[in-house]
Amino acid sequence: MSEPKGHALALLSLTKKYGDFVAVADVTLDVGRGEFLTLLGPSGSGKTTILMAVAGFVAPTAGAILLDGRDITPLPPEKRDFGMVFQGYALFPHMTVAENVAFPLRVRRLPRAERDARVRAALDLVQLEAFADRLPRQLSGGQQQRVALARALVFDPALLLLDEPLSALDKKLRAELQEELKALHRRVGRTFVNVTHDQEEALSLSDRIAILNHGRLVQAGAPGALYERPRTRFVADFLGKSNFLEGTVWGPAPGGFALDVGGARLAVRLPDGESPPAEGARSLLSLRPxxxxxxxxxxxxxxIAEGRILAFAYHGTGFALRVETAHLGEIRAILPAWKAPIAPAEGLAVRLGWAADAAVPVQEDAA
Structure with a gap:
């Protein structure tokens, strides 16, 4: 990867209220220079409001936005020098690809020669040099999105802001564009801030993910760390799928503790340095299928849990099983389809097993 050329962004106690409704509540978050950060959350979680506040289109009710330590909260959008890619591309239909990409440079009154050179470089970056004279309607959705990216990068912005840029594409094209966007980020070395509600997209693209719910920052971290060590039920449930097992701590066990769930004794192994909960306390586990x-x-x-298959679904790479167990209730499991040891069938008796460090203690979400 090239040296990070982007800028560091910081949100300090950012809050936005609309009357009595709190859209964003006291969010503090740092974005490193050259980092690809994704704001992830369900509809109404506050992620788009935060992005619009960073862009300058929404004025915070309280808090501050810093760029390289400088407070930019009062600055209007045109003074922030940020590139932005919208969900619907927002290309000018009457302009060619080259004219669309050149538009930010014309606004900035760059000389014609420099403008043409930058447009050529930006189109080369997104591999659309041969399409310079086409109109947007002559392009596919993926090509239009790449034009929007070129236009957002052509003036060398301090940050690139992405508002659900891939959501209008079909699944296959979206996966292809994810790879291209990640490669583009590596090539340009700029700071990207992305908004999405798509968990797979966030995991695939990001250096770090900030998960939001009801306007609050719930947890932030590297994709693998968030997926493997979620702190709360919401994070475990929203970022992928999870089984939840709740019970009473029976007592300490090697490397962790024993948990009684419906009369079954489960072994839970904790990371080094993490203390087990007190005997008799309630504990909630997240177990990935x-x-x-x-x-x-x-x-x-x-x-080990024994049970019978309630239902199953075939997903190409594997079977998603729902198994009713005697003590733990319903458990979901993923069975690889290639050379599967059984042919799944409703009512079939099965034995499930998992390691002591497979299940992770999580907190219940605050009311």
Whole structure:
């Protein structure tokens, strides 16, 4: 990756209210120089409001926005020098691709020669040099999105802001554009701030993800850290799928603790340095379905649950099983389809197993 050329962004206790409704509540967040940060959350979580506040289109009720330590909160959008890519591309239909990309440079009154050179470089960056004379309606959705990216980058912005840029594309094209966008970020080395509600997109693209709910920042971190060690039920449930097992701490166990769930004793192993909860306390575990294995014959595991398949779905790479167990209720498991040890069928008796460190303690969400 090239040296980061972007700018550091900081949100300090950012708050936005519309009357009595709190859209963003006291959000403090740092974005590193050259980082690809994604704001992720369901509809109404405040992610788009934060992006619009960073862009200058929404005035915060309280708090501050800093760029490289300088307070830019009072600045209007045109003084912030940020590139922006919208969900609907926002291309001018009567302008060619080259004219669309050149528009920010014309507004800035750059000389014609420099303008043409920058447009050529920007179109080369998104691999659309051959399409310079076409109109937007002559392009595919993916090509239009790449034109929008070129236009947002052509004037060398301090930040690139992306408002659900891939949501209008079909699934296959969206996956292809994700790879292109990630590669583009590596090539330009700028700071990207992205907004999406798509968990897979956030995991695939981001250096870091900030998860929001009801206007509040719930957890931020690297994609792998958030997925493997969610702090709350909401994060575990929103970022992927999860089984939740709630019970009473039976007592300490090697490397962790034993949890009684419906009369079944489960072993929970904690990371080094993490203390187990007190004996008798309630504890909630998140267990990812792909970490639950189907045991065959006399095969064993640190945790075992027996049950019958309630339902299953085939997803190409695997089978998603719903298994009703005697003590733990319904457990979801992912069974790889390639050379699967069984042919799933409703009512089939199965044994499930998982390692002691597969389940992660999480907190219940605040009311």
């Amino acid at each position: 792909e970490k639950v294995a189907l045991l065959s014959g006399e095969e064993s595991a640190e945790n």
